[in-house]
Amino acid sequence: MAITVETLDKLERRITLSLAADVLKNEVDARLKKLARTTKADGFRPGKVPLNVVAQRYGYSVQYEVINDKVGQAFAEAAQQAQLRVAGQPRISEKEGEPTDGQLQFDAVFEVYPEVSIADLSGAEIERVTAEVNDAAIDRTIxxxxxxxxxxAQRPAAEGAVDGDRVTIDFEGKIDGVPFEGGKAEGFQFLVGEGQMLEAFEKAVRGMKTGDSKTFPLAFPEDYHGKDVAGKEADFLVTVKKVEQQNLPELTEDFVKSLGLADGAVESLRADVKRNLEREVKFRVAARNKAAAMEALLKLVDFDLPQSLVAAEGDRLLEGARADLKARGIPDADKAPIPAEMFKPQAERRVRLGLTVAELVKANNLQAKPEQLQAHIQELAQSYEQPAQVVAWYMSDRQRMAEVEAVVIEGNVADFVLSKAKVTDKVMGFEELMGQQAAA
Known part of the structure; x- marks a missing residue:
């Protein structure tokens, strides 16, 4: 029987499905009879409950189940016969009216995957970065x-606080003479010169001695995380309770051994640090170049998106946001009023990129090879004390392996795009690549 597919909108389609009413009734009856074998009811022995009682109690739910199963099966067969690539779940509704020629009619409205056409990759322009681990980076890490x-240890009373010192202070801030929430603390500790406080605050405390007090103005940045004080100027009164100078351990044999290097040699420490940094640099360079390749790839495509896939991805992002809030200890994170619309642009981007990547993978055989998966897992495991256990941990779980496979495929796609595009190479400094984490 030919399947008629109606086009409702860009990617939206409709198929009308017909199911024999007697077939549905027979299946409902069969399931009710099977259910009657185990149904319990007052006044009847197990398995002896009359069928009409079972039907009265469970008939509607069994009928709903049967229709869902049969209509779903009919839709799958129709979509396959019509060679449709269905995106998301169909919306199925029964047509009103009596059965025609003993047939019940159902409308299935659904979306299909778009045709993904990618422009010539040679027209893409991408900046590819490289970076090296130098002696300065090794020294900084050590x-x-x-x-x-x-x-x-407590600094002598006559000496003021310098960078690296740990100070204990009392402070109170006021805006227009009025205290504000979070602007007061007693016995508060921080390390001078390490970015734990605003620079203006650290500058004021720098040089103060134990027992000193000072009042100074502080302008909060416009993008300060505390919205109530962002962009405003406060006056702070600070009293230093204690100044402690830091004592850094020397690079001795014992210090090196405490880091897990049995020979205690500084040369071994430097070599170990270099290996770890090179591994981190490799991952960061690959991630940066992959992001650049994907961004360039998105500029080469333009196609309609199945809104069912966008909605599903938006739901995943929303759930991820709630999980993040919960992990941070936010009460009632699962009920937080987070508007789903705020995730739509990101969801659309991810769906578009996912469909584009899938098309490139299929067209150019960029699937992950077993040896690539093994190599990636081995590389991930090298940053742990017992690499073999980490490898086994990945290999024993399908979900974790699927995540590794996705990363490897993305890498294959990025390499393919970079091999075809107009690439400009840039040497990036270690500090720039590592960003704020390098300055921790």
């Missing part, structure tokens, strides 16, 4: 390791 193990 300094961070030393700071993580530093101790503090």
């Amino acid at each position: 300094d961070i390791l030393r700071k993580q193990r530093r101790t503090f």
Whole structure:
């Protein structure tokens, strides 16, 4: 039987499905009889409940279940016969009126996947970055390791606070003479010169001695996270209760051994740090170049999106946002009034990119190869103390392997795009690549 597919809108289609009423009735009766074998009811032995009682209690739900199953099966067969690539779930509704020739009629409204056409990749312009780990980066990382193990001792009373010192202060801030929420604390500690406070605050405390007090103005940035004070100027009164100077451990054999390097040699420490940094740099460079390739790829496509897929992706993003709020300890995160519309642009971008990537993968055989998956997992595992256990952890779970496969495929696509596009190479400094984390 030929299937008639109506076009309702860009990607929206409709198919009318016909199901024999007697077939549905027979299936409902069969399921009710099967259900009667285990149904319990007052006044009847198990399995002896009359069929009309079972039908009265469960008839509607069984009929609903049967119609869903049969209509779903009929839709799948019709879509396959019509060679349709269905996006999302169909919306199925029964046509009103009595059965025609013993047939019940159902309308299935659904969307199909768009035809994805990608413009010539040679027209894309992409900046590809490279970066190297130099001695300065290694020195900085070792300094961070030393700071993580530093101790503090009280600074002499005659000496003021300098960068690296830990100060304990009382403070109170006022705007137009009025205290504001979060503007007061006692026994508050922070490290001078390490970006834990606004620069103007640190500048005021720098040089103060134990027992000193000072009043100073502070202008909050326009983009300050505290919306009530952003862009406003406050007056702060600060009293220093204690100033402690830091003591960094020396690069001794014992210090190196405490980091897990058995020979205790500084050269071994530097080599280990370099390996770790090179691995991190490799991942960051790949991620940056992949993002650039994907951005260029999006500029080469223009097609309609199945709104069912956009809505589903928006729901995932919304759930992810709620999970993030919950992880941060926000009460009633699952009920937070987060408008779904705020995720629509991101959802549209992700769906468009996903369809584009899928088209490139299919057309150019860019699927992940087993050896690529193994190599990626091995590389991920090298940053852990027991790599073999990490490899086994990935290999034992399909979901984790699917995530690895997605990353590898994206890498294959990025490499393919970069091989075809007009590429400008740029050497990026280590500090610029690592961003704020390098300055931690």
